[in-house]
Amino acid sequence: MKKNLHRIIMSALLTVVATVAASAQCYIVGSDNQWKTNTAAAELTETATAGVYEGEVAFAEGAQYFTVTQNLTTGDDDWATFNQHRFGPSVKDAMLLINEPMAMIKGKDGSFKVPTAATTYRMRVDFNALTVTLIGNFPDELYVWGSDGVYNPTLASATLPKTETDGVYKATVDFTSCYFNILTQLGTDPTDYDAILPYRYGSGTVVINRDKAMTLTEQSFHIATPGTYDVTVDLRTMTMNLHSDTYVPKYPDHVYLIGANGSNNASQGAELTWSDVEGIYTGYVAFYGIKFNISTALASTYDGWEEIEDKRIGTDAATIDVEPNLTVGIKKGEASDFVIGASTENPVYAHVTLDLVNGRLTLYGTDESYPTGYPKELYTIGCNGVWFPYIPADVIPATDEPGVYKGEITFVGEVGDLHFTVFKRLGAEWDFVNATRLTPYSDGDPANLDENIPAVTPKETPGAWLFSGEPGTYDIKVDLTQGNGLIRISAKSATGITAPTAAPNAKNYYYDLQGRFLGNVEPQKGVYVVKGKKVKK
Numbered sequence: 001m002k003k004n005l006h007r008i009i010m011s012a013l014l015t016v017v018a019t020v021a022a023s024a025q026c027y028i029v030g031s032d033n034q035w036k037t038n039t040a041a042a043e044l045t046e047t048a049t050a051g052v053y054e055g056e057v058a059f060a061e062g063a064q065y066f067t068v069t070q071n072l073t074t075g076d077d078d079w080a081t082f083n084q085h086r087f088g089p090s091v092k093d094a095m096l097l098i099n100e101p102m103a104m105i106k107g108k109d110g111s112f113k114v115p116t117a118a119t120t121y122r123m124r125v126d127f128n129a130l131t132v133t134l135i136g137n138f139p140d141e142l143y144v145w146g147s148d149g150v151y152n153p154t155l156a157s158a159t160l161p162k163t164e165t166d167g168v169y170k171a172t173v174d175f176t177s178c179y180f181n182i183l184t185q186l187g188t189d190p191t192d193y194d195a196i197l198p199y200r201y202g203s204g205t206v207v208i209n210r211d212k213a214m215t216l217t218e219q220s221f222h223i224a225t226p227g228t229y230d231v232t233v234d235l236r237t238m239t240m241n242l243h244s245d246t247y248v249p250k251y252p253d254h255v256y257l258i259g260a261n262g263s264n265n266a267s268q269g270a271e272l273t274w275s276d277v278e279g280i281y282t283g284y285v286a287f288y289g290i291k292f293n294i295s296t297a298l299a300s301t302y303d304g305w306e307e308i309e310d311k312r313i314g315t316d317a318a319t320i321d322v323e324p325n326l327t328v329g330i331k332k333g334e335a336s337d338f339v340i341g342a343s344t345e346n347p348v349y350a351h352v353t354l355d356l357v358n359g360r361l362t363l364y365g366t367d368e369s370y371p372t373g374y375p376k377e378l379y380t381i382g383c384n385g386v387w388f389p390y391i392p393a394d395v396i397p398a399t400d401e402p403g404v405y406k407g408e409i410t411f412v413g414e415v416g417d418l419h420f421t422v423f424k425r426l427g428a429e430w431d432f433v434n435a436t437r438l439t440p441y442s443d444g445d446p447a448n449l450d451e452n453i454p455a456v457t458p459k460e461t462p463g464a465w466l467f468s469g470e471p472g473t474y475d476i477k478v479d480l481t482q483g484n485g486l487i488r489i490s491a492k493s494a495t496g497i498t499a500p501t502a503a504p505n506a507k508n509y510y511y512d513l514q515g516r517f518l519g520n521v522e523p524q525k526g527v528y529v530v531k532g533k534k535v536k537k
Contacts, residue, residue, distance in 0.1 A: 025043065025070055025071075026043065026044040026046070026053035026068065026070065026125050026127075027040035027042075027043055027044075027068070027069050027070070027071075027072060028040060028041050028042040028043070028044065028057050028066050028067075028068060028123070029041055029066065029067050029068075029069060029072075029082075030063070030065050030066040030067055030111060031057050031058065031059045031060065031063055031065075031066045032058075032059075032060050032063065033060045033061075033062060033063040036076040036077070037072065037073040037075065037076060037077060037078050037079060037081070037082040038072050038073050038074060038075060038076045038078070039072070039076065040072060041057070041066070042055060042056070042057040042058070042123075043055070044057075044123065044124075044125055049128075050128075051126065051127040051128040052124065052125070052126045052127070052128065053124070053125045053126075053127075054122065054123065054124045054125075054135070055122070055123060056120055056121070056122055056123075057120065057121050057122075057123045058119075058120045059114060059116075059117050059118060059119055059120070059121070060117070060118065061117060061118045062117050062118075063117050063118075064113050064114050064115075064116070064117045065093065065111040065112065065113050065114075066111060066112055066114070067086055067087070067088055067110070067111045067112065068086070068087040068088075068104060068112075068125055068132060069082065069085050069086050069087065070085050070087075070127075071085040083107065083109050084107060085106070085107075086106070086107065086108065086109065087104040087105065087106050087108065087125075087130070087132070088104060088105060088108030088109060088110030088111060088112070089102060089103070089104060089105070089108070089110050089111075089112055090103060090105060090108070090110075091110070092109075092110040092111065093110070093111055093112075093113050094110075094112060094113060095113045095114075095115065095237065096112055096113065096114055096115070096132070096133075096134050097115075097134070097167075097236040097237060098115075098134050098135075098136040098138070098167055098235060098236040099133065099134070099135065099136055099138075099166065099167065099236070100133070100236065101126070101129070101131035101132070101133045102131060102132055102133070103130060103131055104125075104130050104131060104132050105130070106130075112132060114134065115213075115236070115237050115238035115239075116213065116214070116215055116238045118215070118216075119215075119216070121134050121135075121136075122134070122135040122136070123135065136167070136235070136236075138162065138166055138167045138235055139162075139184055139185070140161075140162055141159050141160060141161050141162060141169065142159075142160040142169045142182055142183065142184055142233055142235075143156035143157075143158070143159055143160065143182070143183040143184075143185075143186060144156065144157045144158040144159075144160060144171075144173050144180055144181075144182060144183075144231060145157055145180060145181045145182070145183045145196075145200075146177055146179055146180040146181055146220065147173055147174070147175045147176070147177055147180040148174070148175075148176050148177060149176055149177040152190045153186065153187030153189065153190060153191075153192060153193055153195060153196045154186055154187050154188060154189070154190050155186070155190075156183070156186060157173070157180065158171060158173040158174075158231075159171065160182075160231060160233055167234060167235040167236040168232065168233070168234050168235070168236070169232070169233045169234075169235070170230065170231065170232045170233075171230075171231055172228060172229070172230050172231070173228070173229060173230075173231045174227075174228050175223065175226045175227055175228070175229060176226050177226065178222055178223050178224070178225070178226060179220040179221070179222055180220060180221050180223075181200050181201060181202045181220055181221060182200075182201040182202070182214060182221075182233055182240060183196060183199050183200055183201070184199040184201070185199040186199075193218075197216075197218055198216070200216065200217065200218060201214040201215065201216060201217070201238075201240075202214070202215070202217045202218070202219045202220045202221050203215045203217060203219070203221060204219070204221065204222060205221075205222050205223075205224075205275065205276065206221050206222065206223050206240070206242055207249075207253075207275065207278075208223070208229065208242050208243070208244055208247045208249070209241070209242070209243055209244065209247060210241070210253065211239045211240070211241050212239060212240050212241065212242075213238060213239055214233070214238045214239060214240050215238075221240070223242065224278070227244065227247075228244070229242040229243060229244050230242070230243040230244070231243075249278070250278060250279065251274060251278055251279035251356055251357075252296045252297070253273060253274070254271050254272065254273050254281070254296070255271075255272050255281050255294060255295070255296050255313065255354055255356075256269030256270065256271055256272070256294070256295050256296070256297070256298055257269050257270040257272070257285060257287075257292045257293075257294060257352070258292060258293045258294070258295055258298070259289045259291055259292035259293055260285055260286070260287050260288065260289060260292045261286075261288055261289065262288035262289035262342075262343070262344055263289070265302050266298065266299035266301070266302060266303060266304045266305050266307070266308060267298050267299045267300060267301060267302055267304065268298065269292075269295065269298055270283070270285045270286075270292075271283070272285075272352060272354055276386075276388050276391065277357070277386055277388070277391055278357075279355070279356045279357040280353065280354070280355045280356070280357060280391055281352075281353070281354040281355075281356070282351070282352065282353050282354075282390055282391070283351070283352055284349070284350075284351050284352070284428075285349075285350060285351075285352050286347055286348075286349050287340050287342035287347060287348040287349070287350065288342055288343065288344050288347050289340075289342060289343070290339065290340070290341055290342060290343065291319075291337045291338060291339045291340065292337075292338050292340065293312065293314075293335070293336070293337060293338065294312065294313040294314065294330070294336075294338065294354070294361075295308045295311045295312050295313065296311045296313065296332075297311040309335070310333070312332075312333065312334060312335045312336075313330050313331070313332055313333075313334065313354075313356070314330065314331070314333075314334030314335050314336030314338075315328065315329060315330055315331070315334060315336045316331075316334065317336060318335075318336055318337065319336065319337045319339060320336055320337070320338055320339065321339050321340075321341075322338045322339065322340050322361065322363060323340070323363070324348075324350050324363045324364055324365045324367075324370075325362075325363070325364055325365070325370060325371070325375065325376050325377070325425060325426075326362075326363075326376045326377060327360050327361065327362045327377060327395045327397075328360070328361050329359055329360060329361075330354070330356075330359050330360065330361045331359050332356070338361075340363075349365070350363040350364060350365050351363070351364050351365070351366075351390060351426070351427075351428055353390055353391060353392075353426065355391070360395060362392070362395070362426065364390070364425060364426040364427065366427070366428075366432070368432075368435070370425055371424055371425065371436070374398070374402055374403045374480055375398075375424040375425065375436075376398060377395055377396060377397050377398055377405065378395075378396040378405045378407075378422055378423065378424060378478055379392035379393075379394070379395055379396070379422070379423045379424075379425075379426060380392060380393045380394040380396065380409050380420055380421070380422055380423075380476070381393055381420070381421055381422075381423060382419050382420045382421055382464055383409055383410060383411045383412070383418065383419070383420035383467070384410060384411070384412045384413075385412055385413050389423075389426060389427050389428070389429065389430050389432070389433040390426050390427060390428055392423075392426065393409070393410065393420070394407060394408060394409050394410060394476075395407065396409075396422075396476060396478060402481075403479065403480040403481040404477070404478070404479050404480070404481065405477070405478045405479075405480070406475070406476070406477050406478075407475075407476055408473055408474065408475060408476065408492075409473070409474050409475075409476040409489060410472070410473045410474075411467055411469070411470075411471045411472060411473075411474070412471055413471055414471070415469075415470060415471070416466075417466075418466065418467040418469070418471065419444075419464040419465065419466055419467070420447070420464060420465055420467060421437060421438060421439060421462070421463075421464045421465065422437070422438040422455070422478060422485070422487060423436060423437050423438070424436035424437075424438075434462045437462045438455035438478070438484065438485045438487070439455060439456070439458045439462040439463055439464075440453075440455070440456065440458070440463055440464070440465050441456050441457075441458060441459050442458070442459050442460075442463060443461075443463025443464060444463065444464070444465075444466045445463070445465055445466065446465070446466055446468050447465035447466065447467045447468065447487070447489065448468050448469075449468070449469045449474070449489055449490065449491065450488070450489070450490055450491075451488070452486050452487075452488055453465065453486070453487040453488065453489070454482075454483060454484070454485070454486055454487075455483070455484040455485035455486070455487065456483075456484055457484070465487075467489070469489070473492060474489050474490060474491060474492060475489070475490045475491070475492055476488070476489050476490075477490070
């Protein structure tokens with residue numbers, strides 16, 4: 001009896017010891033974007049309360065996801081073993097809010113998400129309550145900086161007081177300038193701009209009445225039109241919203257590719273959103289159906305086609321074939337079937353650029369080998385002041401003569417600042433499109449009217465030509481049978497050029513090396529991309 005009791009006591013003690021040992025570590029995996037099951041990106045330290053761990057977790061560029069575990073594996077890719085000890089949210093990729101605990105479940109194959117990448121968070125993991133929390137102290141107020149056109153580090157254009165919800169700030173602000181930042185702290189020296197960099201939030205174009213992610217950056221937010229807006233900043237989610245009851249967008253926020261999933265359901269569709277340029281929608285779509293339809297709204301019922309009849313986008317024909325790397329014309333108010341020939345067994349995966357401004361639909365893929373031979377069409381980028389590798393300024397169609405392309409090119413901006421380049425394919429990343437880019441020897445080499453402009457191997461990195469003529473629309477011919485390509489720009493008629501229409505204002509667009517938009521103001525220092533070219537200052 002005593003021996004049995006001794007065994008029971010020893011067994012219980014060993015169980016307690018094993019339990020304590022198992023909970024003696026708290027590892028964070030994934031915040032470094034490596035996702036190795038035998039390597040922790042961070043290790044939290046146990047607090048005075050047993051089972052509760054805290055520490056700083058740095059998230060790498062592009063990293064927003066992580067998971068929690070008490071045990072690492074021997075191999076670096078042993079997910080079967082790792083998942084047994086993993087703690088995840090009830091819903092995969094659930095977003096954590098600052099100071100709001102989220103439940104975690106042991107053995108759950110899922111990851112948590114933080115509001116922004118490239119940020120360090122203080123994190124608490126409580127194995128007793130089975131929760132994970134991002135810990136933050138919110139300031140009493142925030143500052144709008146630059147909305148009145150004054151960029152003094154010691155002066156706020158407007159103050160955003162904290163609301164009843166901790167971490168949420170709100171005020172009505174008059175914007176006389178289109179460029180501004182959000183500051184969590186003002187500076188003390190009116191000439192020391194570097195001092196506010198740790199407190200300065202921005203992130204490119206802001207669409208009215210739409211949430212915008214905030215990141216620490218010296219680049220500004222940008223709005224299209226000055227005015228009075230209700231500004232809400234949520235530091236828990238690192239988002240900002242400019243609201244106006246009177247704002248009426250020229251283009252809807254979304255368009256839908258109905259039938260992309262293989263069904264004929266008028267209430268379902270792949271959603272595309274415009275964000276970089278108003279009225280130009282982009283996204284990545286998996287096509288599982290033989291055809292799809294386009295609409296700016298979804299129906300409320302499966303067969304509600306009449307409900308969205310006036311929202312349809314099509315062509316002059318009832319049916320039109322679409323394929324990657326070949327643009328088709330579109331217009332509002334037409335109902336057409338776009339035949340892509342996909343199926344569940346043979347899906348088509350493609351990036352999509354749907355341009356309601358110029359009436360164009362282009363699908364493009366990620367095939368590094370395209371084009372083999374001459375491309376189906378060519379694209380100009382930059383001549384309208386917009387530099388995105390997936391938004392062409394003009395599409396130059398092929399002629400009946402192989403390797404020869406003729407179309408129009410429209411320059412928008414000021415004389416002396418009219419840059420452009422020509423691409424054989426579109427893509428989500430600059431490196432992908434630059435592989436087939438027609439380029440001058442040096443960035444800024446002249447392109448003169450009625451002269452042959454040869455494309456050559458660049459001196460360093462791919463650049464853009466500087467057009468010497470006036471803004472407007474011209475004829476353009478590209479002959480790929482001549483060397484690396486021969487470009488010729490000519491006036492459209494003896495009376496001169498035609499006025500550009502429906503083109504955005506010329507401006508430069510700056511990006512970091514990960515492709516994130518930095519704004520329209522040239523960075524003061526660092527490495528960035530402009531006009532598809534890497535620049536270091």
